[in-house]
Amino acid sequence: MEAPADHGHPRAGAPHSAIRRVRLELAVYRALDWLASPRPYLMLLGFALFLGFWWLSVEVWRLPRFSGMPGLTTIVREWLSPEPEFGLSLFTPDYYLHILTSLQRVIIAFGLATLLGVSLGLVMGWSDAAREYIFPGFEILRPIPALAWVPLAILMFTGTEAPVIFVTFLPAFFATTLNTMLGVRSIDTQYFRAAACLGASQGYVFRHIVLPGAMPFIFTGLEISMGLSWFSLVAGEMISGEYGLGYVIYTGYTMISYPTTVIGMITLGVVGYLSSAVIRLIGKLLMRWRARELGLEG
Amino acid sequence: MGAPADNQPCRSLRGAIRIEDAVKIYENDDGGLVAVDHCSFNCAAGEITMVVGPSGCGKTTLLNAIAGFHSLTSGTIYLDDELLCGPEKLQAKPGPDRIVVFQNGALFPWKTNIENVVFGPVAQGAMLPADARDKARSMLAGAGLAGIEDEYPGQISSGMRRRVEIVRALINDPKVLLLDEPYRALDALTKSVMHEALLQTCYRSRVTVFFITHDLEEAIFLGDQIEIMTSRPCRTKKRLKVDLPHPRDHTIVTSRRFRELMDETIDAVHEEAAKAFRLGEREG
Amino acid sequence: MRKLQRRFASVNEKARTVTATSAAALNPRSGRSLARAAAAIVILVSFWEIGSRFNELAGVPLPMIGQIPAPSRVIVAWYNLLDDPGYWRSWYLSFLRVAAGFSAAMIVGIPFGLVLALSRTFYLTAFPTFEVLRPIPPLAWVPAAILFWPTQELSIAFITFLGAFYTIVINVVGGARGIDARYVQSAYSMGATSWNIFRRIVLPATLPSIMVGAAVGMGITWEVVVAAEMISGGGSTLGRGGSGSGGGLGFFIWNSYTGGSYEQIIVGMISIGIAGFVSSSIIRYVGKVATPWMNVR
Numbered sequence: 017m018e019a020p021a022d023h024g025h026p027r028a029g030a031p032h033s034a035i036r037r038v039r040l041e042l043a044v045y046r047a048l049d050w051l052a053s054p055r056p057y058l059m060l061l062g063f064a065l066f067l068g069f070w071w072l073s074v075e076v077w078r079l080p081r082f083s084g085m086p087g088l089t090t091i092v093r094e095w096l097s098p099e100p101e102f103g104l105s106l107f108t109p110d111y112y113l114h115i116l117t118s119l120q121r122v123i124i125a126f127g128l129a130t131l132l133g134v135s136l137g138l139v140m141g142w143s144d145a146a147r148e149y150i151f152p153g154f155e156i157l158r159p160i161p162a163l164a165w166v167p168l169a170i171l172m173f174t175g176t177e178a179p180v181i182f183v184t185f186l187p188a189f190f191a192t193t194l195n196t197m198l199g200v201r202s203i204d205t206q207y208f209r210a211a212a213c214l215g216a217s218q219g220y221v222f223r224h225i226v227l228p229g230a231m232p233f234i235f236t237g238l239e240i241s242m243g244l245s246w247f248s249l250v251a252g253e254m255i256s257g258e259y260g261l262g263y264v265i266y267t268g269y270t271m272i273s274y275p276t277t278v279i280g281m282i283t284l285g286v287v288g289y290l291s292s293a294v295i296r297l298i299g300k301l302l303m304r305w306r307a308r309e310l311g312l313e314g
Numbered sequence: 315m316g317a318p319a320d321n322q323p324c325r326s327l328r329g330a331i332r333i334e335d336a337v338k339i340y341e342n343d344d345g346g347l348v349a350v351d352h353c354s355f356n357c358a359a360g361e362i363t364m365v366v367g368p369s370g371c372g373k374t375t376l377l378n379a380i381a382g383f384h385s386l387t388s389g390t391i392y393l394d395d396e397l398l399c400g401p402e403k404l405q406a407k408p409g410p411d412r413i414v415v416f417q418n419g420a421l422f423p424w425k426t427n428i429e430n431v432v433f434g435p436v437a438q439g440a441m442l443p444a445d446a447r448d449k450a451r452s453m454l455a456g457a458g459l460a461g462i463e464d465e466y467p468g469q470i471s472s473g474m475r476r477r478v479e480i481v482r483a484l485i486n487d488p489k490v491l492l493l494d495e496p497y498r499a500l501d502a503l504t505k506s507v508m509h510e511a512l513l514q515t516c517y518r519s520r521v522t523v524f525f526i527t528h529d530l531e532e533a534i535f536l537g538d539q540i541e542i543m544t545s546r547p548c549r550t551k552k553r554l555k556v557d558l559p560h561p562r563d564h565t566i567v568t569s570r571r572f573r574e575l576m577d578e579t580i581d582a583v584h585e586e587a588a589k590a591f592r593l594g595e596r597e598g
Numbered sequence: 599m600r601k602l603q604r605r606f607a608s609v610n611e612k613a614r615t616v617t618a619t620s621a622a623a624l625n626p627r628s629g630r631s632l633a634r635a636a637a638a639i640v641i642l643v644s645f646w647e648i649g650s651r652f653n654e655l656a657g658v659p660l661p662m663i664g665q666i667p668a669p670s671r672v673i674v675a676w677y678n679l680l681d682d683p684g685y686w687r688s689w690y691l692s693f694l695r696v697a698a699g700f701s702a703a704m705i706v707g708i709p710f711g712l713v714l715a716l717s718r719t720f721y722l723t724a725f726p727t728f729e730v731l732r733p734i735p736p737l738a739w740v741p742a743a744i745l746f747w748p749t750q751e752l753s754i755a756f757i758t759f760l761g762a763f764y765t766i767v768i769n770v771v772g773g774a775r776g777i778d779a780r781y782v783q784s785a786y787s788m789g790a791t792s793w794n795i796f797r798r799i800v801l802p803a804t805l806p807s808i809m810v811g812a813a814v815g816m817g818i819t820w821e822v823v824v825a826a827e828m829i830s831g832g833g834s835t836l837g838r839g840g841s842g843s844g845g846g847l848g849f850f851i852w853n854s855y856t857g858g859s860y861e862q863i864i865v866g867m868i869s870i871g872i873a874g875f876v877s878s879s880i881i882r883y884v885g886k887v888a889t890p891w892m893n894v895r
Contacts, residue, residue, distance in 0.1 A: 058722035152635035159874035167855035210420040212408035214434035228424035269741030288733035
């Protein structure tokens with residue numbers, strides 16, 4: 017008597033091109049479904065209400081405290097004009113210089129934080145001894161807000177770039193390390209036991225169990241760190257920067273060119289969102305198993 | 315066990331387990347929790363030994379001791395007359411001669427099914443990756459699992475996951491297969507099909523099986539020998555040799571002999587289950 | 599919907615483990631952990647002491663660590679500050695701001711989050727706008743807040759509010775949406791009204807996530823308060839009320855820097871660290887008391 021064969025499995029033997037076509041059709045179907053639902057229209061309604069209130073309160077009704085704020089139309093006009101009155105728009109090269117400067121600082125700080133944080137987190141997660149030695153000191157330093165380090169950073173490092181990058185690096189580092197450590201510790205003991213049964217050495221376990229098993233947590237941590245990096249960067253730039261979006265926001269205020277400030281804020285929001293989205297995307301690509309498990313792919 | 319497959323050379327049976335006077339006491343704040351209380355029995359090589367008992371009685375502790383995940387407080391366990399753990403060596407070292415198939419499944423979710431199956435040979439360096447993949451493919455096909463090699467465990471049904479996990483264990487040619495209530499979470503219909511599949515696998519590979527379950531029917535269907543355990547702390551309450559002929563299929567469940575065996579054992583099992591119920595034991 | 603539910607659920611799960619584990623890891627369960635922790639800290643502080651003093655000891659100033667004041671001097675400076683009312687006033691002002699901003703964030707954030715979770719229409723309308731505004735760091739709002747609010751205190755409170763608000767809302771929404779539908783269904787089948795369901799199922803089930811959001815939000819609040827104090831009180835002309843109306847531990851640190859008393863910088867840093875840790879611990883304790891069923895392991 018034969019063991020039951022699974023010819024019934026849906027994807028057994030389907031060619032890749034057919035699978036791809038089905039996925040495309042599914043995506044198109046989902047997009048049309050989305051358009052037919054109330055979702056996009058309510059979303060637009062929400063935006064409209066917000067922007068409308070902004071426009072009305074500042075420029076039309078001139079409500080008491082709102083009248084001093086930069087108006088929506090002023091900002092939009094300024095942002096889109098080739099000859100901006102206050103100096104910054106989509107058409108000025110300086111705009112992109114500021115964006116790039118901020119981006120560069122974040123990338124360096126975030127990169128360092130990821131490298132050091134993931135390494136330290138993996139070590140502390142896996143080795144009880146390491147954790148018992150290092151974690152208490154780590155937890156004592158962690159509550160100190162990033163900005164509180166600014167004066168010390170200025171004393172320690174020369175130049176204007178290093179303190180800003182250091183202050184941006186710190187909260188990202190703490191968040192990444194913590195999340196990585198938790199990621200390692202969250203791996204079910206059964207997996208370690210199964211690997212032991214199957215004869216895996218410690219090094220093999222590290223590469224094939226610890227690292228992939230901690231990935232989901234690591235990437236959540238990276239998303240959080242990215243947000244934290246921007247958070248500290250802005251503050252750091254406002255205090256001691258020379259270029260960059262934080263600097264733009266700050267000088268926009270002191271030079272009474274308020275539309276510039278708001279343009280800076282909006283740009284910051286967009287760039288911040290995009291950077292988190294990039295991290296999420298990389299995470300999805302590296303962890304296809306999770307995407308498929310959660311049914312997020314086709 | 316009868317009916318060896320025709321293309322398998324007749325080789326000596328391995329994996330005899332001898333448990334002598336095992337005791338396991340867990341330290342806790344109230345003193346000590348006795349999980350296993352002077353338990354002794356043998357598992358014959360090449361046979362399927364079913365360990366039946368209520369939830370929380372300590373059967374998993376025995377399995378963990380054999381596998382090497384826990385230590386014993388006292389007592390000895392021998393594998394093929396070699397010491398696994400005993401007074402001088404309280405904890406065995408986990409290894410590919412005794413592989414566990416876990417209750418909730420421990421296929422690595424981040425590896426595809428075939429990557430899971432080749433994990434053992436590749437990790438030990440026992441086979442080249444390409445050879446391991448070939449062997450894995452044929453073993454999966456033999457178990458009726460062709461076509462899902464490149465999928466992830468999260469994408470297939472839990473019944474199929476169990477079977478992949480068993481293939482993952484068997485590709486290492488272990489002496490003993492330790493199964494910890496692997497079919498607990500499956501529905502009765504799937505279970506009966508899985509039982510037949512497992513028997514087929516055992517006929518082919520002749521591995522010794524140590525199978526923990528709380529399901530008496532499962533025990534009688536699969537086993538050559540049944541140990542019925544008391545509720546915690548566990549001790550052998552009743553031992554039974556299952557003399558149903560091999561090869562077995564699902565029709566044997568209604569045979570007279572099957573029902574006779576159930577008759578002999580059901581009171582013992584029920585008595586212990588009632589005790590565990592009163593004590594409010596949590597599932598292990 | 600289920601996709602979002604799973605996304606929120608997993609984030610919540612992780613956030614919960616974050617707060618739980620850091621607390622647990624800091625309470626050593628054995629003498630050995632305590633000894634190792636103590637040993638590590640002693641070694642760290644010794645390195646610090648030697649590194650800072652290297653110039654005096656060996657005549658060669660070390661590049662980064664040589665610029666930092668030595669721990670021994672820091673302790674002396676701290677001891678002297680204990681009599682200084684200005685120092686304690688800084689504590690008081692910072693705590694006040696943190697309490698104000700945090701409470702405002704909870705009072706506005708929890709209902710807002712609950713409505714978002716319970717009303718699909720409201721969610722679809724308001725959440726996209728919320729998500730668009732969220733990536734803008736709270737500190738980027740400083741100039742706008744100063745323009746808008748009549749006093750500097752209100753500006754700082756607003757920024758603080760923003761910081762915690764986003765976190766709390768996200769956690770409340772995640773918690774409320776993560777509620778297993780079966781709890782609600784079994785309540786309905788037992789004859790509960792909608793208000794009952796809200797009061798006895800939704801609120802308690804969301805409580806753990808609210809507490810997690812509060813704990814994380816508390817940390818963010820401290821970050822923002824310190825930043826706002828430094829930016830508006832010191833080193834810039836951003837303050838409107840003049841440098842005297844600043845105060846608080848952030849201002850204290852900046853002032854110590856500009857005034858040249860570098861030991862006080864570190865005193866200030868450690869003070870804020872302690873203050874932040876104490877407030878987070880209070881929140882965690884309240885969380886434990888409010889959700890006793892979560893502590894069973």
